[in-house]
Amino acid sequence: MKIRLTKEFEFEMSHALDEYQGLCRNLHGHSYKLFVTVIGDYIKNPQENSSGMMLDFKCLKKLVEENIILDFDHAVVLHKNSVFANVLKQTDTKMIMFDCQPTCENLIMEFHDRIVKALPEGVKLAKLKLYETKTSFAEWLIEDNE
Amino acid sequence: MKIRLTKEFEFEMSHALDEYQGLCRNLHGHSYKLFVTVIGDYIKNPQENSSGMMLDFKCLKKLVEENIILDFDHAVVLHKNSVFANVLKQTDTKMIMFDCQPTCENLIMEFHDRIVKALPEGVKLAKLKLYETKTSFAEWLIEDNE
Amino acid sequence: MKIRLTKEFEFEMSHALDEYQGLCRNLHGHSYKLFVTVIGDYIKNPQENSSGMMLDFKCLKKLVEENIILDFDHAVVLHKNSVFANVLKQTDTKMIMFDCQPTCENLIMEFHDRIVKALPEGVKLAKLKLYETKTSFAEWLIEDNE
Numbered sequence: 199m200k201i202r203l204t205k206e207f208e209f210e211m212s213h214a215l216d217e218y219q220g221l222c223r224n225l226h227g228h229s230y231k232l233f234v235t236v237i238g239d240y241i242k243n244p245q246e247n248s249s250g251m252m253l254d255f256k257c258l259k260k261l262v263e264e265n266i267i268l269d270f271d272h273a274v275v276l277h278k279n280s281v282f283a284n285v286l287k288q289t290d291t292k293m294i295m296f297d298c299q300p301t302c303e304n305l306i307m308e309f310h311d312r313i314v315k316a317l318p319e320g321v322k323l324a325k326l327k328l329y330e331t332k333t334s335f336a337e338w339l340i341e342d343n344e
Numbered sequence: 345m346k347i348r349l350t351k352e353f354e355f356e357m358s359h360a361l362d363e364y365q366g367l368c369r370n371l372h373g374h375s376y377k378l379f380v381t382v383i384g385d386y387i388k389n390p391q392e393n394s395s396g397m398m399l400d401f402k403c404l405k406k407l408v409e410e411n412i413i414l415d416f417d418h419a420v421v422l423h424k425n426s427v428f429a430n431v432l433k434q435t436d437t438k439m440i441m442f443d444c445q446p447t448c449e450n451l452i453m454e455f456h457d458r459i460v461k462a463l464p465e466g467v468k469l470a471k472l473k474l475y476e477t478k479t480s481f482a483e484w485l486i487e488d489n490e
Numbered sequence: 491m492k493i494r495l496t497k498e499f500e501f502e503m504s505h506a507l508d509e510y511q512g513l514c515r516n517l518h519g520h521s522y523k524l525f526v527t528v529i530g531d532y533i534k535n536p537q538e539n540s541s542g543m544m545l546d547f548k549c550l551k552k553l554v555e556e557n558i559i560l561d562f563d564h565a566v567v568l569h570k571n572s573v574f575a576n577v578l579k580q581t582d583t584k585m586i587m588f589d590c591q592p593t594c595e596n597l598i599m600e601f602h603d604r605i606v607k608a609l610p611e612g613v614k615l616a617k618l619k620l621y622e623t624k625t626s627f628a629e630w631l632i633e634d635n636e
Contacts, residue, residue: 199635200630200631200634201595201630202629202634203595204627204628204629205625205626206624206625215396216392217392217393240599242590242596242599244589246509246569247509249591250590250591250596251593252595252628255594255623256512277392298388299396299397300396301395302349302401303349303397303398304388307386307388330401333352334350335349335350336347336348336349336350336398337350338345338346338347339346341487341633342348343346361542362538363538363539363540363541423538444534444535444536444540445541445543447542448495449493449495449532449542449543450534450542453491476547479497480495480498480547481496482494482495482496482544483493483494483495483496484491485492487633488492
């Protein structure tokens with residue numbers, strides 16, 4: 199039987215969409231919410247010493263914290279050619295440079311690549327859901343991309 | 345790569361289910377929550393002037409507000425033969441007449457038809473999720489209906 | 491057209507994972523949240539006396555309350571060989587014995603079996619989502635298991 203497990207994360211991040219015609223071209227921040235869902239085979243095992251887990255939620259949490267949250271929480275994420283990049287480099291603020299606009303779509307793709315590399319054998323990434331605001335989110339689904 | 349984008353909406357609506365054996369045959373209201381999810385192709389583009397968006401959340405918001413929220417927010421929705429229809433017509437309250445019972449299922453189908461017509465080329469409706477109460481919702485999924 | 495309907499439930503439950511290397515081997519509790527989603531065919535029917543429902547939310551609620559919530563709410567769920575089982579049997583607390591560890595994965599499988607047996611004809615279980623904590627949940631999906 200296939201089971202999916204999800205852990206939810208929050209992080210605070212700034213970005214600017216330099217080419218955007220509207221408020222988003224300004225440097226601004228969001229309280230992002232990220233849902234990471236993995237899928238794997240699970241067989242009920244009546245053995246006393248069986249963990250009864252497809253994957254320990256703790257492992258999933260650690261993996262995402264180390265590969266995403268640690269880097270992106272309280273960071274400024276910018277296109278490498280952003281007008282804000284040069285001026286902020288003069289400060290000691292935490293920065294991440296993208297070779298694309300730091301939109302919800304591109305963050306999802308970056309997170310996808312990082313998590314896929316870090317997952318243990320037998321466990322696959324099934325879904326990424328990233329809330330940029332309380333009422334807006336982007337998703338990557340394994341079933342859309344097979 | 346396929347990406348999904350979702351916007352969440354709230355609206356206040358009254359209805360009555362005339363034939364229902366229970367409380368719902370009374371004229372009553374709900375705080376509805378609607379999640380509209382679209383799907384489209386997305387390619388990461390390192391060009392500085394690329395928007396980095398599959399679709400601007402703002403466009404999705406505007407489209408749903410104009411085609412659904414504007415009409416249904418603070419409206420009374422009734423079967424055209426409802427006993428409440430005739431008496432309420434004597435007032436100046438905002439009313440929408442259905443040729444079916446205004447259940448969660450039928451609202452979803454009405455919203456489906458309205459949104460599908462309004463979406464830009466290259467973007468498809470992937471999912472509609474409509475909360476009638478805090479613990480009850482109906483869904484239409486593209487993968488169930490292809 | 492296929493429509494999905496979901497009802498959300500909460501219940502308070504204690505468990506212990508005897509073989510777990512960490513805090514979860516202790517007897518402890520969670521505020522579980524369970525989302526039960528069913529799928530069925532729905533045809534819009536303009537007849538006045540049509541219910542306009544694929545399944546009454548009330549029926550789904552009753553079915554899950556009777557088959558799951560009634561048993562699991564305020565219960566202690568343990569592996570039948572748990573060290574806590576023998577001592578707690580000396581009290582009159584509500585207990586459920588599993589032949590496997592009472593993890594999120596095994597609870598989902600138990601709930602799956604109970605609901606599938608109880609559903610009316612024409613309605614299938616589509617999804618089970620069980621939150622163990624505010625940021626951790628397990629899921630069983632029909633599309634993963636067909």
